[in-house]
Amino acid sequence: MNKLTKGLIAGGAGLALLIGSAGTLALWNDAATLDAGAVDSGVLTVNATGGTWDNTITAWSPGDTATYTADVSIVAQGDNLHSQLSIDPSSITGDPELLAALQITMSVGTTTGGTLTPVAGEPNTFDVVSAAPTTTAPITAPVTVTVTFPPDSVTGTVAQGQSVQLSGLQFLLQQTP
Amino acid sequence: MEGAVMGERQARRVPLYTALLTASVMLVAGVSVGGSYALWNGASPISETEVHSGTLTATVAVGDTGSPTATSAAFDPSAFTDMLPGEARSATLTVGNTGTTAFLVAASLDAASAASPYLVWALAPGVCAAPAGAPVQLSASPQNVGAALIGSTFASYCLTITLSLDVPASSAGTTAAAFTLLLDANQYWP
Numbered sequence: 001m002n003k004l005t006k007g008l009i010a011g012g013a014g015l016a017l018l019i020g021s022a023g024t025l026a027l028w029n030d031a032a033t034l035d036a037g038a039v040d041s042g043v044l045t046v047n048a049t050g051g052t053w054d055n056t057i058t059a060w061s062p063g064d065t066a067t068y069t070a071d072v073s074i075v076a077q078g079d080n081l082h083s084q085l086s087i088d089p090s091s092i093t094g095d096p097e098l099l100a101a102l103q104i105t106m107s108v109g110t111t112t113g114g115t116l117t118p119v120a121g122e123p124n125t126f127d128v129v130s131a132a133p134t135t136t137a138p139i140t141a142p143v144t145v146t147v148t149f150p151p152d153s154v155t156g157t158v159a160q161g162q163s164v165q166l167s168g169l170q171f172l173l174q175q176t177p
Numbered sequence: 178m179e180g181a182v183m184g185e186r187q188a189r190r191v192p193l194y195t196a197l198l199t200a201s202v203m204l205v206a207g208v209s210v211g212g213s214y215a216l217w218n219g220a221s222p223i224s225e226t227e228v229h230s231g232t233l234t235a236t237v238a239v240g241d242t243g244s245p246t247a248t249s250a251a252f253d254p255s256a257f258t259d260m261l262p263g264e265a266r267s268a269t270l271t272v273g274n275t276g277t278t279a280f281l282v283a284a285s286l287d288a289a290s291a292a293s294p295y296l297v298w299a300l301a302p303g304v305c306a307a308p309a310g311a312p313v314q315l316s317a318s319p320q321n322v323g324a325a326l327i328g329s330t331f332a333s334y335c336l337t338i339t340l341s342l343d344v345p346a347s348s349a350g351t352t353a354a355a356f357t358l359l360l361d362a363n364q365y366w367p
Contacts (some may be wrong), residue, residue: 001341035279043184043216044219045215045219046219046221047221048218048221048222048223050249051223051224052224053224053226056228057228058229058231058277059229059230059231059232059278060229060230060231061230061231061233061277061278061364062364062366063364063366066226066228067358068224068226070224071194073219081217083217087223094228098228098230102228112310121342147228149228151364151366157232157233157234159230160230160231160232160233160276161230161231161232162226162229162230163227163228163270164227165227166223166225166226166227166228166270167225167226167227169222169223170220170221170223171220171221171223172216172218172220172221173218173219173221174216174218175217175218175219176216177210177216
């Protein structure tokens with residue numbers, strides 16, 4: 001059998017399969033419903049309420065500190081949901097010398113509805129674990145953000161008359177793998 | 178012969194499969210890394226605020242009136258001339274805090290003057306006519322004098338130089354090298 005004949009036979013077989021496949025639509029058929037239930041997605045949200053700064057410093061100098069305390073409510077619903085609460089100091093902008101001198105830290109008070117555990121090696125980051133991960137019961141805790149201008153952070157006249165904007169600072173809740 | 182040709186073709190294909198496999202793995206890895214940013218996240222703002230740093234700026238002037246800008250001053254040359262053994266002369270100077278941050282004044286002498294065996298320097302808070310505190314004997318090491326000076330205020334100090342009674346007669350008519358009174362303004366931290 002030469003190559004041309006082989007090619008024609010192969011083409012014919014393919015055509016026959018197509019016809020047979022299309023023909024099943026007009027012949028007997030049946031279906032069965034698989035009741036697999038529903039897929040319900042979880043929830044991951046964070047809200048901060050009642051946030052206040054403990055004092056208003058008009059002109060900061062080395063040694064000054066201000067704290068911001070807010071009640072944070074986290075909903076972390078998901079059977080296999082892992083997430084972390086943090087703040088991102090890199091979102092702060094301002095004059096470089098003062099920016100470099102300031103220290104920003106976050107701490108968590110008594111937690112209800114779950115746990116917020118500091119992550120080793122990752123400052124200002126907390127693992128979020130809900131006590132009832134299949135529900136939307138919130139995890140609540142007072143969270144304090146402390147902004148410090150350490151006394152030993154500058155010398156001479158470094159960082160005087162400068163400003164840093166904290167408007168970009170947020171509590172971040174991020175799902176982790 | 179035909180089998181040998183097929184084997185050669187397969188051998189040629191192997192690097193292509195390897196390359197495709199490698200490319201796929203890299204792509205999957207890239208998707209995996211990029212995908213982590215697409216996981217759920219939420220944010221809640223922290224009440225907006227701004228940190229403004231203050232200033233610490235010191236000025237000095239001879240007399241009981243402060244200067245808004247000067248950072249050095251010179252005493253009248255006649256203030257400490259023709260001194261006699263046991264005599265003390267005083268002159269008032271005024272330090273200004275033109276910044277926003279409180280500071281303490283720390284005074285010291287240049288090393289040569291501090292080593293002088295027959296001259297004693299002392300600085301006291303307040304004008305010389307009405308001292309407001311005990312004098313501090315000066316040396317080459319800075320020492321705090323008086324209370325903290327808050328921003329936008331001035332404070333006077335009285336410098337007193339005493340020529341020792343036991344200064345030798347051979348020193349009569351000589352001139353000591355010009356002295357320098359160094360004033361440091363160090364941030365006050367209660």
